[in-house]
Amino acid sequence: MTATPTLERRAVVDALLDERGDLLVVTGLGGTTWDVAASGDDPRNFYLWGGMGTAVSVGLGLALAQPRHRVLVITGDGEMLMGVGSLATVAAQAPGNLAIAVIDNERYGETGGQLTHTAFASDLAAMARGAGITHSATLTTLAEVRAFRAHFTRVAGPHFAVIKVASANAGMVLPPRDGVLIKHRFKAALAAGQRS
Amino acid sequence: MSNSTEFDWPAAIHRVFKQQGVRQVAYVPDAGHRRLIELCRADDEMRAVPLTTEEEGMGVLAGAWLGGERGALLMQSSGVGNCINAIASLTRACQFPLFMLVTMRGEWGEGNPWQIPMGRAVQPVLETLGLRVTSVAQADDVESTVSAMLGMTYTTDSANAVLLSQRLLGAKAFQ
Numbered sequence: 424m425t426a427t428p429t430l431e432r433r434a435v436v437d438a439l440l441d442e443r444g445d446l447l448v449v450t451g452l453g454g455t456t457w458d459v460a461a462s463g464d465d466p467r468n469f470y471l472w473g474g475m476g477t478a479v480s481v482g483l484g485l486a487l488a489q490p491r492h493r494v495l496v497i498t499g500d501g502e503m504l505m506g507v508g509s510l511a512t513v514a515a516q517a518p519g520n521l522a523i524a525v526i527d528n529e530r531y532g533e534t535g536g537q538l539t540h541t542a543f544a545s546d547l548a549a550m551a552r553g554a555g556i557t558h559s560a561t562l563t564t565l566a567e568v569r570a571f572r573a574h575f576t577r578v579a580g581p582h583f584a585v586i587k588v589a590s591a592n593a594g595m596v597l598p599p600r601d602g603v604l605i606k607h608r609f610k611a612a613l614a615a616g617q618r619s
Numbered sequence: 620m621s622n623s624t625e626f627d628w629p630a631a632i633h634r635v636f637k638q639q640g641v642r643q644v645a646y647v648p649d650a651g652h653r654r655l656i657e658l659c660r661a662d663d664e665m666r667a668v669p670l671t672t673e674e675e676g677m678g679v680l681a682g683a684w685l686g687g688e689r690g691a692l693l694m695q696s697s698g699v700g701n702c703i704n705a706i707a708s709l710t711r712a713c714q715f716p717l718f719m720l721v722t723m724r725g726e727w728g729e730g731n732p733w734q735i736p737m738g739r740a741v742q743p744v745l746e747t748l749g750l751r752v753t754s755v756a757q758a759d760d761v762e763s764t765v766s767a768m769l770g771m772t773y774t775t776d777s778a779n780a781v782l783l784s785q786r787l788l789g790a791k792a793f794q
Contacts, residue, residue: 449682469685474709480670480678481685481709487643487666488686508671509678515669602713609685 428563428587432526435586436497437462438568439524444493444576445616447485447609451478451498453533454593455526459497461596466612470598470605476506479523483513486521489613493520493576500527500541500585507550510583514555519579523551524571528590536590551583559583628787629654631762632720636665639769642688643668645676649695651722651788656693673698677705681715689716689773696723696741696782697734706748710778717750717778718769727756728790741782750778756786 436458440448443465450456452471455478459468469485471478482496503525513521529542541547551559558575562568562584575582599605632655636644644659645668646652660667670676673694680690694702699721710717724731725738742752751771755764761783768779785791 471709473707473712474677474681474705477674477678477681477705477709480675481682482678483668484643484645484679484682484684484688484690485686486682487668487679488683488688506675506678509675511671512668512675512679516666602709606685606713606715610687613686 428528428589430563430565430586430588431593432458432528432588433461433593434565435526435568435588438565439495439497439572441572447489447492447494447613449478449482449485449494449496451475451496451502453499453502454528455497455499455502456598457596458526458593460598461593464598466608467616468598469609472600472602475502476509478502479506479509479513482521482523483509483516483518486518487516490518490520492613493522494518495575496521496523498523498525499532500525500529500547501531501539503547504540504545507547510551510554510556513581518581521580522575522582523584525583525585526588527585528588530590532592536592548583548585556581556583561585561587563587626758628758628761629658632765633658633662635762635766635769636691637662639766639773640689641691641769642666643679643683643690644693645670645679645690646693647673647695647698649693649722650791651695651783652693652720672701674702674705677702677710677717680717681709681713684715691718691720691769693720694722696721696725697737699741699745700737703744703748706750706778711749714776715778716772716776718772719750719780720765720783721780722783722788723785724791727785729785730790730793745780748778750780752780752782754782754784756784758787761787
């Protein structure tokens with residue numbers, strides 16, 4: 424394996440969401456929901472508090488329905504592994520406006536820090552490539568994260584990136600936890616954006 | 620399969636989908652859904668989304684709703700077992716509308732004992748999750764049932780399933 428990752432997950436997510444424009448965001452339950460909330464609550468974030476394994480699928484349905492918006496799924500390695508087949512489903516649809524960023528700390532952070540499969544032998548970027556997502560890479564520096572953000576904003580996807588981060592938990596920053604509220608305010612924000 | 624030659628119920632379902640503005644049709648294939656899937660795939664106004672497992676359908680339909688599109692999810696009864704947590708902790712927790720069209724195994728003339736337990740569990744499990752479940756066994760009931768349940772799904776943001784019985788589909792032959 425490569426050197427121990429040093430990137431701090433909150434800095435990575437801040438870089439992904441910097442000057443986000445009309446970006447629509449879907450998060451995976453647990454750490455990445457807290458990360459995106461920490462970066463600044465926004466009604467155009469659809470935070471998952473459940474449905475482990477479905478973050479990419481939510482992003483896919485949204486990207487297909489809103490082809491003029493960029494959709495970014497920010498999820499963790501454990502959540503991605505549970506729904507890894509959805510990468511093949513994404514590749515079959517090939518939505519140009521969808522990007523997936525996996526914040527990979529090689530741990531199940533919410534359940535005691537147990538190692539995920541990426542800590543052993545699994546390479547999620549290779550799995551995404553094998554599923555048919557050709558724009559797929561593993562990133563280890565903030566410069567690469569910023570380049571990824573610029574790239575998926577400019578170039579048709581789908582895009583996939585694994586971003587290796589330090590294993591330390593960053594603490595909980597809680598967005599609203601009522602799924603009905605999160606759902607309705609997301610849709611209202613989208614509608615308001617389309618009117619303006 | 621005699622019913623399907625007497626009345627083209629898959630075409631009737633496709634017609635209802637069009638009338639009610641279904642844009643994303645997510646599915647894991649089943650023999651009973653073969654013609655409907657072909658019709659949806661051939662329709663330029665619909666996006667057919669093949670899934671690797673049924674629980675992806677909860678995500679896809681939730682995302683479609685967030686983006687302003689209606690969806691429908693096609694699966695075999697065994698697939699119901701694959702998506703329980705996604706139904707509960709995504710679809711139901713957020714009260715997303717859900718329309719599932721389930722082709723049944725494990726009932727009416729089933730020849731594979733491995734299909735029986737999940738087939739028997741489908742309706743009680745879905746009802747436990749808060750879905751309304753309606754079963755159809757006659758070809759001429761399909762269109763009105765799908766129309767009513769799909770319409771209710773999107774006017775009331777509710778979760779509903781229509782089960783298509785092997786009595787309608789014909790039991791799979793093992794010989």
